[in-house]
Amino acid sequence: MLALQIIIDGFAISALYALGALGFTLIFGVSGVLNLAHGAVLVTAAMVAWYVGTTLHGGAFGGAAAGILAGIVTAFATYFIVVRPIERSRAIPNAERELFVLTGTLLWAVMLQTILSYVFTTTPITVQELVGGTVNILGVKTPWNEVLIAAVSWAALGLLWLLVNRTRAGKQLLAASINPRGLTLVGVELGQVHLLAWLIYGILAGLAGVLLGGFLGTSSAYIPALTGSAFAIVVLGGLGSVSGTIIAAYVVGYLETLTAYLVDPSLRAIPALVLLVLVLYFRPQGFLGRR
Amino acid sequence: MKRQIIISLVGLAILGIAPLCGVSDYITGVLTMICFYAVFAMSWDLLFGYAGEVNFGPSFLIGLGAYGAGMADSIYGWPVPLCIAAGTLAALVGGLVLAVPALRLRGPYFGLITLVAVLLLQDAIVVFAGTTGGEIGLSVPDVLSVSATVNFYYAFGLMALAGVVIFTVANSPFGLILQAGGQDPVEAQALGFNIVKHKIVAFMLSALFSGLAGAMLVFYLGTASVSAMVDIAVGIQVIIAAVLGGRRTIIGPVLGAAFLIGAGEILRPLGQLSGFVVAAFALGVILVFPNGLLGLLQNRRRA
Numbered sequence: 384m385l386a387l388q389i390i391i392d393g394f395a396i397s398a399l400y401a402l403g404a405l406g407f408t409l410i411f412g413v414s415g416v417l418n419l420a421h422g423a424v425l426v427t428a429a430m431v432a433w434y435v436g437t438t439l440h441g442g443a444f445g446g447a448a449a450g451i452l453a454g455i456v457t458a459f460a461t462y463f464i465v466v467r468p469i470e471r472s473r474a475i476p477n478a479e480r481e482l483f484v485l486t487g488t489l490l491w492a493v494m495l496q497t498i499l500s501y502v503f504t505t506t507p508i509t510v511q512e513l514v515g516g517t518v519n520i521l522g523v524k525t526p527w528n529e530v531l532i533a534a535v536s537w538a539a540l541g542l543l544w545l546l547v548n549r550t551r552a553g554k555q556l557l558a559a560s561i562n563p564r565g566l567t568l569v570g571v572e573l574g575q576v577h578l579l580a581w582l583i584y585g586i587l588a589g590l591a592g593v594l595l596g597g598f599l600g601t602s603s604a605y606i607p608a609l610t611g612s613a614f615a616i617v618v619l620g621g622l623g624s625v626s627g628t629i630i631a632a633y634v635v636g637y638l639e640t641l642t643a644y645l646v647d648p649s650l651r652a653i654p655a656l657v658l659l660v661l662v663l664y665f666r667p668q669g670f671l672g673r674r
Numbered sequence: 675m676k677r678q679i680i681i682s683l684v685g686l687a688i689l690g691i692a693p694l695c696g697v698s699d700y701i702t703g704v705l706t707m708i709c710f711y712a713v714f715a716m717s718w719d720l721l722f723g724y725a726g727e728v729n730f731g732p733s734f735l736i737g738l739g740a741y742g743a744g745m746a747d748s749i750y751g752w753p754v755p756l757c758i759a760a761g762t763l764a765a766l767v768g769g770l771v772l773a774v775p776a777l778r779l780r781g782p783y784f785g786l787i788t789l790v791a792v793l794l795l796q797d798a799i800v801v802f803a804g805t806t807g808g809e810i811g812l813s814v815p816d817v818l819s820v821s822a823t824v825n826f827y828y829a830f831g832l833m834a835l836a837g838v839v840i841f842t843v844a845n846s847p848f849g850l851i852l853q854a855g856g857q858d859p860v861e862a863q864a865l866g867f868n869i870v871k872h873k874i875v876a877f878m879l880s881a882l883f884s885g886l887a888g889a890m891l892v893f894y895l896g897t898a899s900v901s902a903m904v905d906i907a908v909g910i911q912v913i914i915a916a917v918l919g920g921r922r923t924i925i926g927p928v929l930g931a932a933f934l935i936g937a938g939e940i941l942r943p944l945g946q947l948s949g950f951v952v953a954a955f956a957l958g959v960i961l962v963f964p965n966g967l968l969g970l971l972q973n974r975r976r977a
Binding site: 491 | 722726728775776778779782783785786787789790791793794797800801857858906907910913914917945946947949950953954956957960961962963964965
């Protein structure tokens with residue numbers, strides 16, 4: 384029974400991790416930006432969802448919608464306030480742009496973190512669950528909310544796959560990640576593609592933030608650790624590789640669930656970190672990365 | 675260059691006599707923290723500004739120094755200088771274990787390894803709470819000195835020493851090779867320089883001073899704690915100080931540290947918002963003046 388429980392819990396948490404890390408890898412793949420404010424975007428969405436849903440009595444779905452909207456707004460703010468000025472600045476040497484994006488988004492994360500704890504609260508909160516009750520899966524009592532989280536995460540992953548592989552705009556995203564210069568040569572405005580990428584990023588991060596906030600709770604103090612986890616999953620899978628990210632999310636999710644159930648819940652984060660260090664030392668490009 | 679040296683010597687002299695001019699112990703305490711953070715920021719700048727590597731884990735080295743020294747004192751009861759040496763050694767060994775494999779990686783991968791190192795150290799401290807004091811922190815029985823002025827001079831001396839050493843190294847041929855490796859690794863290697871070896875030496879120098887400052891900070895604050903020495907937020911403060919002051923100058927980070935700690939104290943009445951104001955200001959500076967406060971000062975003079 385314990386084995387089945389681990390399989391079910393691990394599946395749901397891993398799907399959520401995949402969703403949470405996907406936006407991060409998408410933005411890196413398309414525009415080469417490592418957004419260190421990623422955790423802050425997730426937590427902003429969760430906090431707004433909690434505030435609208437619980438404090439303003441907007442209901443679980445009203446809260447979730449507000450949370451996703453907050454994710455989109457924060458994503459665009461990150462792009463327009465931090466990333467684009469750095470990309471367009473003439474005072475910053477090209478070789479150092481990446482370092483400036485890293486430090487700029489890090490500062491932006493600190494700003495968001497302090498604003499969140501000032502406006503909302505510093506104590507950990509839990510976003511209202513979208514559905515209540517439990518379901519019996521082969522004898523394991525599972526909350527409906529957990530089933531929903533897994534389903535929504537996979538639906539989002541599926542939709543993204545359809546978008547990238549079956550639509551014109553999606554193919555442009557893919558092209559931008561493979562050869563941006565080639566894309567501009569065939570007459571596509573790269574700025575538009577980046578805007579689309581940040582929009583998708585905002586939706587994914589908003590959704591992931593709301594679901595995470597309902598599943599594990601959230602707090603502005605979690606921001607650095609969340610950014611760290613997303614970064615870790617993405618690097619483990621290979622920077623910019625979507626399928627690698629999903630595989631890595633499952634490896635990390637199951638490692639954590641196994642540790643939590645079989646060893647000690649307080650040690651759950653450690654094995655994944657050790658695995659990450661080993662992978663970085665022996666295969667820095669990750670599972671499916673290209674260098 | 676000559677001008678930079680003269681200005682920093684004058685600045686040092688003013689800072690050095692300030693505690694003798696009858697300022698309150700509170701001000702002396704703030705100046706002491708500025709000195710410690712200046713050491714952290716200078717050590718970080720050597721790696722970021724010159725070698726072009728973002729080290730997200732300055733607090734890994736600081737924390738190793740702090741906890742190494744703190745545990746040597748609280749468990750073995752060694753004399754303070756020996757504890758500080760033990761802490762520094764811990765930072766050097768930890769830095770070596772981290773750096774040798776990690777510096778083969780470039781850019782974001784190196785940054786991530788250093789970030790993970792901080793998280794692991796934090797986990798280790800909590801897991802071994804019995805010997806490390808866990809989340810509450812580890813209080814040490816000894817202090818550097820009970821006098822605020824004497825404490826300041828320890829920190830000031832450390833800052834002056836670190837400043838001279840790091841500045842000299844950064845402006846030596848070694849520093850030039852480091853810069854070349856940071857900006858164009860392929861060409862620098864084609865010229866026959868072993869980039870990785872240079873980076874490891876730079877990292878060890880950074881570890882030496884970060885660890886030493888961390889170890890001394892323990893005996894200044896009387897406690898080693900995750901929130902003061904290991905937390906990612908500490909590392910972020912160091913990074914803000916260095917970038918805000920002006921990367922690749924060594925002197926700039928001292929300015930940045932002074933600004934950061936000073937502004938943090940002045941804005942204390944704002945409570946949580948003070949962090950926001952400082953971060954927003956730092957972001958504004960790096961967006962508009964990527965060369966930081968020092969670059970701003972120099973531009974104005976040139977114009």
